Amino acid sequence: MPFTEVADRIWVARYTWFDVNVTLVGGADGLLVVDTHASGLAAREVVEDVRRLGVGPVVGIVNTHEHFDHTFGNDEFRTSYGAVPIHAHETAAAGTVAAGERIRALYDADRDDPQREEVLATRIVPADHTFSSALTLDLGDRFVELVHPGRGHTGGDLVVRVPDADVLLAGDLVEESAARHAVPGFGGDCYPLEWPWTLDIVLGLTTSxxxxxxxxxxxxxxxxxxxxRNAIGIVAENIRTLAAQGVPAEQALAATQWPYPTEELADAVRRGYEQLPRSGKRLPLA
Known part of the structure; x- marks a missing residue:
């Protein structure tokens, strides 16, 4: 889909590969691009769409976290617009290269994947402007807030708040895509026990x-x-309750009802059990 204006000078484009969003926030000084797609080749399409929209030059980039489908277009945007600053949370920036190399290894091993060559050809460029808690960016006639509300989908998630438009760009802390049946991305680097608290902060940054x-x-x-948030909260509470009862991690998915398909929750349970303090676990039931 082309860029669509969802609020005053905020445009969102949804791309078929991963059903991923790239967002533009416009100001008097130019455009802030939030997330850059999953390869250099894919990002060229995004750059063409930005130019076709014709609302100004790109003056900055934000990565909502380190995963490749949100960062692998960084180099292409810099090729097209010069050495614009790339902003991310410090944890995300520190992990971008390693996360990208892990994904490239997976694509390298899968010779049948149609995107294999473009992923392998992409140069990984991590953010070079980082923050720990919050940061305000000045786009000339509007301010944009970057906030690290806590850990959830990854350890370095950030949200982008545009106060004058009442818009919040949530990254993968929030999942709507029908391709995933709106199941949050509980991957191998998630923090399922903290995610509900993180979304409480996100909710506090929004209005009705x-x-x-x-x-x-x-x-x-x-x-x-x-x-x-409430569904993710059930996942977290189930993990805490089952661990406290002594149910082993490998039996947890079959031991109770879950708000999401169990095949999507293996990493959530494993990570949750690992992240519990020793006092939160009992010895496995005989």
Whole structure:
């Protein structure tokens, strides 16, 4: 889909590969690009779409976290627009290269994947402007806030708040994509026990009228985020309860009801058990 304006000078484009969103935030000084797609080749299409939109030059980039589908277009944007600053949370920036190399190894091993060559050809460029808690960017006639609300999908998630437009770009802390049946991305680097608390902070940055743009899928409202927070909260509570009862991690998915398909939760359970303090676990039931 082409870039669509979802609020005053905020445009979102949704790309078929991963159903990923790239967002433009416009100001008097130019455009801030939030996330850059999954390869250099894919990012060239995004750059062409930005130029076709014709609303100004790119003056900065934000990566909402380190995963390749949000960062592998960084180099292409710099090739097209010069050495613009790339902003990310310090944890995400530190992990971008390693995360990208892990993905490249997977694509290298899968010779049948149609995107293999473009992923392998992509130069990984991590963010060079980092922060730990919050940062405000000045686009000339509007301010944009970058906030690290806590750990969830990864350890370095950030959200982008545009106060004057009441828009929040949530990255993969919020998942809407029908391709995943709106199941959050509980991957091998997630923090399932902290994710609900992180979304409490995200909710505190919104109003009842806010437009929330997820990393994948269609924009949503505050009610959607609250419902997803509650479902993720059930995942976290199930992990705590089962571990406290002495249920082994490998038996947890079959031991209770979950709000999401169990095949999507293996990493969530494993990571949750690993992240529990020793006092939160009992010896396995005989």
């Amino acid at each position: 009228a806010s437009v929330v743009v997820p990393g994948h899928g269609a924009p949503v409202d505050r009610d959607f985020v609250e419902e997803q």
